[in-house]
Amino acid sequence: MATWTWFHKLASPPHFYRIAGMLMPWFAWPAAILIIAALYGGLVLAPPDYQQGEGFRMVYVHAPSAWMSMFIYATMAIASAIALIWRMKLAHAVAAAAAPVGAWFTFAALATGSLWGKPMWGTWWVWDARLTSELILLFLYLGFMALRSSIEDPQRADRASAVLAVVGVINLPIIHYSVYWWNTLHQGATITKIGKPSITMDMLWPLLAMMLGFTLYFGAVLMIRLRAEVIRRERNAAWLREELAR
Amino acid sequence: MSLSDFLHMGGYAGYLWPAFGLTLFVLVYNIWSARRSLAEARRAAARRIQMEENRS
Numbered sequence: 265m266a267t268w269t270w271f272h273k274l275a276s277p278p279h280f281y282r283i284a285g286m287l288m289p290w291f292a293w294p295a296a297i298l299i300i301a302a303l304y305g306g307l308v309l310a311p312p313d314y315q316q317g318e319g320f321r322m323v324y325v326h327a328p329s330a331w332m333s334m335f336i337y338a339t340m341a342i343a344s345a346i347a348l349i350w351r352m353k354l355a356h357a358v359a360a361a362a363a364p365v366g367a368w369f370t371f372a373a374l375a376t377g378s379l380w381g382k383p384m385w386g387t388w389w390v391w392d393a394r395l396t397s398e399l400i401l402l403f404l405y406l407g408f409m410a411l412r413s414s415i416e417d418p419q420r421a422d423r424a425s426a427v428l429a430v431v432g433v434i435n436l437p438i439i440h441y442s443v444y445w446w447n448t449l450h451q452g453a454t455i456t457k458i459g460k461p462s463i464t465m466d467m468l469w470p471l472l473a474m475m476l477g478f479t480l481y482f483g484a485v486l487m488i489r490l491r492a493e494v495i496r497r498e499r500n501a502a503w504l505r506e507e508l509a510r
Numbered sequence: 511m512s513l514s515d516f517l518h519m520g521g522y523a524g525y526l527w528p529a530f531g532l533t534l535f536v537l538v539y540n541i542w543s544a545r546r547s548l549a550e551a552r553r554a555a556a557r558r559i560q561m562e563e564n565r566s
Contacts, residue, residue: 492544
């Protein structure tokens with residue numbers, strides 16, 4: 265009972281607007297520190313790879329971007345499902361706020377992957393399962409945003425885009441397992457292999473720090489975007505007048 | 511290791527640095543774009559409130 269009261273209070277626009285503003289720096293600063301430490305660890309401290317030489321350092325921007333592309337989509341799909349089931353407006357706002365950030369990380373994953381593929385595989389692009397499913401992820405993000413902006417009624421835009429986000433979640437396991445289900449050029453998992461990760465600590469910690477840093481960075485951006493969403497959805501409430509007068 | 515060795519990245523400089531630059535751009539751009547979106551939402555809401563006050 266107490267949890268429910270707390271939950272509803274959290275989800276009330278003025279309360280949430282304040283909390284999001286308070287949380288933002290707690291995401292942003294650790295993110296900045298982790299990303300800078302990971303850059304130093306990845307570019308300077310980590311030894312060159314025995315097969316790929318210095319070229320393997322691409323992993324420090326490629327893998328975290330790819331991780332974010334999927335993490336943000338999962339966030340969007342879960343928020344959309346919650347919004348559809350419990351008719352929670354704030355959850356629709358989370359999905360709407362997350363989408364553009366996810367699209368940018370998907371683009372970064374594809375572009376850095378292309379820049380990695382050229383020297384290692386000899387091609388910028390192949391239509392293999394991993395690359396194609398990641399490209400479909402980009403189209404899902406763009407479709408989600410296009411659908412939202414094409415429907416004028418905000419509530420209908422929320423519902424329709426939420427359904428798209430939930431249906432599109434099927435693409436996530438396809439991306440993840442594509443390297444096992446099909447013959448692909450793309451290498452298999454480095455960290456999440458059964459048993460020990462196949463990578464030395466010097467190489468591993470900057471990668472994990474970068475992934476955590478990107479995830480916290482997303483938290484910070486999401487808080488800013490959510491505040492904008494909350495304001496856009498609020499119709500002339502007293503708290504908003506007060507807040508804007510500040 | 512000298513600075514030029516570092517920048518050369520064992521011959522992968524032409525691939526690595528654009529990738530790191532692009533990722534950095536995506537990080538900076540998304541913060542900027544989110545902040546702009548918040549500022550715009552605040553301005554739009556302020557206009558809306560102003561109009562309603564003028565009407566009444």
